[in-house]
Amino acid sequence: MSEPSRTATTSRRRPVQPGKLPGRQDWSTWPNYQAAAAGFRGYWYPVCYSSAITGKPTQVTMLGEKIVLIRDNGTVYGLKDRCPHRGVPLSEGNQQFPGTISCPYHGWTFDLGTGELKAAITDGPESPICGKVTQPTYPVAERLGMVWVFIGDGEEAPPIDQHLPEELAGNAAVAGSRIQRRVGNWRFACENGYDEGHAKYLHRTSLWRLFKAMPVWNKTRIERRGRWIYRVQLEQHWEADFPGLGPWSNQAWFKLKPPKKVGNIGNTGSHREVDPVIAEQNFPGFASVAMPGILRIVYPTFIHYEFYAPIDAENHLYVGIMVEFRRGLKVLPFYLKYLGFVRWLFHGQFSAQDKWMVEVTDAPPERLYRPDDSLLQWRKLAEEISEERAARLRESGVG
């Protein structure tokens, strides 16, 4: 043949072994976590911006449940979005009477507050079905400019502030946020968020970190405090020499020099004075996570939160919120900073790198390594808290 003949690089290779993959084959160590592909029940979840909900009914999906949201006289109400009559979504209907929503098909009319069937218009005022059908409703609240829905198993919903990060209750705050529907299981998103290992490598190319070097590797310890677990940095290594391969580092002439001592606010070393509200929290580590998938990344002057709200087993809502503890005129520079670049660099390109990984992650099977202690502790936390809730429900005879 006229092509140069290349030798097949065959003989020294390890052959392909079909079948079992290395490492952990499933998540049966954490049965509740394994079962929660479509999310954990018993929590408040953000579902959309407040401004999206008006008098026109809107469908949202959370934990696989279709919910119709409608605003009536200022308050947002949520009902199961399936008319019990023939399965038509109530979100296709509209309001015929104040305080109600009517199915578009036959005019079945439900009370927004109680879910009670108040009228079946096409069966007249004496329709015997009235009062015999009650549509399930959802507790709804508004916080941080968003609508939140409680999805449980029949238990009383706790006040939403018990489910939000504690520092958000009682402190004046200003927020910039992004809500994005993303492909991939919410657990991959949450594990990615809290993952000790990836940020330094995956995000080293992000514009958000353009002038700040990332460490090559860290040693960390996971510490639990209340419902949160924190990643505490013990060592930060800014360069490394890999045996048989050579040196590797994220530093560059145009980047700031890495800090001399180990920091626990931010990932790149802190150079600024810490905001008093943040300092007061005395966070043991800059990254923390809580059920049902809330990430908190603490920087000197602001906190970045990520809520991973499960739409279903294949999709989740990424809700990124940047908060500064300011009030009055001081909120103006915040909005300038947020809209000027944080939104585009951090909630934009940086976060899109996470989105990319969440889309292509495919586990289990998985073969974990040392930094994955962060994942293991998070799954352990989820498991423990799930068991506690199950015990509570059993005791109260609900669910």
Next chain:
Amino acid sequence: MSEPSRTATTSRRRPVQPGKLPGRQDWSTWPNYQAAAAGFRGYWYPVCYSSAITGKPTQVTMLGEKIVLIRDNGTVYGLKDRCPHRGVPLSEGNQQFPGTISCPYHGWTFDLGTGELKAAITDGPESPICGKVTQPTYPVAERLGMVWVFIGDGEEAPPIDQHLPEELAGNAAVAGSRIQRRVGNWRFACENGYDEGHAKYLHRTSLWRLFKAMPVWNKTRIERRGRWIYRVQLEQHWEADFPGLGPWSNQAWFKLKPPKKVGNIGNTGSHREVDPVIAEQNFPGFASVAMPGILRIVYPTFIHYEFYAPIDAENHLYVGIMVEFRRGLKVLPFYLKYLGFVRWLFHGQFSAQDKWMVEVTDAPPERLYRPDDSLLQWRKLAEEISEERAARLRESGVG
């Protein structure tokens, strides 16, 4: 936080009860009907306009069966659209000899009338397979400008006129029609068509009813006559006052006043003289339905039919036909009226409201109400007639 804090509207709500939905969980009361997701066998179905079938083979799907239709010397023939040799659709082939169709792959050539394999061209004139293979054929007829196919279980097809509405046989008629492929199970389409409850509410906003008020609610009785069941109106209520909600009506200053007495031709009260052919039928109610999904809505001067032909379990063919009993030059004003507005308002926007509901209906589970007696009687009719056919097939040893 800087957002106004809204109280979560939690405590008075009825909690979401996952699991069982209210009402009827399945259609096992009507086992034949439940099994007929892809349609009832043993009937003639409209599949397309006559003009669509020429000497070029065309595939249609009905009851999940792929059928090749071809016109030869004026007559339309139908065969199973899968060459028995290697599964290639005959509709990809063409005619090599009059009265036959040839598979494009190896030239297997079937007689259109009998389905017999007349030649396997690539095996020569003495191919031993000829006469050993017979392709299944379908009875085909043309009526109302459309091609109709009989889909059975091996029994003799009855004359198609026995399956069409009786008044269409023997009366000169002129028709305007629309054939539309629609998403949704054919049973939802048929139930929607005959449904007592929905028209007054769903269609109250249609342009077709712009000047005619619809009742709020009716009392009706279902009456069977031969293979049809009719909805007989006992009471029509044009306004109503709903306890705790207030008054509700479809009347408006620009609409005609509703009639004083209960009418059984049309849904809005009749103002015109009834056509003699229609009067002669002596229909007990303006809406009637027959197997396998034929709806008949009688107006003073015309009849509107809907055929719901099941393509498969997820799709159906909507065939809407408006008929007047005229002949000669009198057909001209009919076409003017049909093409001028009936087609756009009635077979268009009005019918699109039904299409919308059929797409979003999701039953069972379902929780029926008084007006759904129309659905129950239709399912009962379907069940009885199916049992009669099954008995007939058993007796004759077919199927």
Next chain:
Amino acid sequence: MSEPSRTATTSRRRPVQPGKLPGRQDWSTWPNYQAAAAGFRGYWYPVCYSSAITGKPTQVTMLGEKIVLIRDNGTVYGLKDRCPHRGVPLSEGNQQFPGTISCPYHGWTFDLGTGELKAAITDGPESPICGKVTQPTYPVAERLGMVWVFIGDGEEAPPIDQHLPEELAGNAAVAGSRIQRRVGNWRFACENGYDEGHAKYLHRTSLWRLFKAMPVWNKTRIERRGRWIYRVQLEQHWEADFPGLGPWSNQAWFKLKPPKKVGNIGNTGSHREVDPVIAEQNFPGFASVAMPGILRIVYPTFIHYEFYAPIDAENHLYVGIMVEFRRGLKVLPFYLKYLGFVRWLFHGQFSAQDKWMVEVTDAPPERLYRPDDSLLQWRKLAEEISEERAARLRESGVG
């Protein structure tokens, strides 16, 4: 009705018999063949052009396995395209060190030659996981301007030249080729290629055969020689008269007259002197096939090969290669001929007719006829050679 009433052509028809189709219901006669929907393991397969593989990792899929290919220092390497850590495709990553590939997520870095994990960058130089994980690798070779991958079950890969057609080893050759991803199972593609029956009918309308008549039907015999089976033509019939239908032929005034004697080079009769390399092979028939799906069609001056490489059970790679045994300046007229028309007529429109049939074939069930002895012999060959390989693997204790 105003339409002419056509008689339903019902009564003389053979009724539709639902259920069993005529002929062979499955391929259980050839259990290995039946099981090989996604391809036979233990062979070299072409996967793409050599020019497509650079230092940027690229994913290919073959036999349902995702493989990352990367060129390093001139040589192409192949690894399983799934990082064992969290399942991220290595093809999303890049090279951080020569001779390696790194996962984009956490910087796990694998040796291209051995698959050994050389570093987990984000766990530092002393990461205990190094040396404990080995990524499966694939033997890779380059031939005919393409990259070939061996997919086995852990056995040693034989030299690729043992799997290519013998005449390609040791003879100077020039090639023009086309690689196309096609819908349809690879077995339909291979059976179509070797099928005695179809070419004369399906391809009679191709531009490639515009001036050369095709026979109507042949008598052939299948002859095995080594790993190939050949179709030997015994009779060629250029016209035929079908009982009850009439005469049929592919001849036309503008086509060359068919040859007087039966030829076994080309399908239309040979008019040219046979190339000495081709003559030397002494092929008993112009069409031959070998495992795992290699078709060889011999013409007087060139050979056309088709490789049907299974991407998965639903898709395959069609690789058409036209070869002449020339060297030096004589390759120029070859390229002129190939690029001037062979590529467009033969590898283009002619081959697209096969593509069409492979897409619409749906077997089993199938009802075979005399010319399908070619299919039966091919399946028998596949079965025998599969059994021999299974025995070899059992003896050597691999797989």
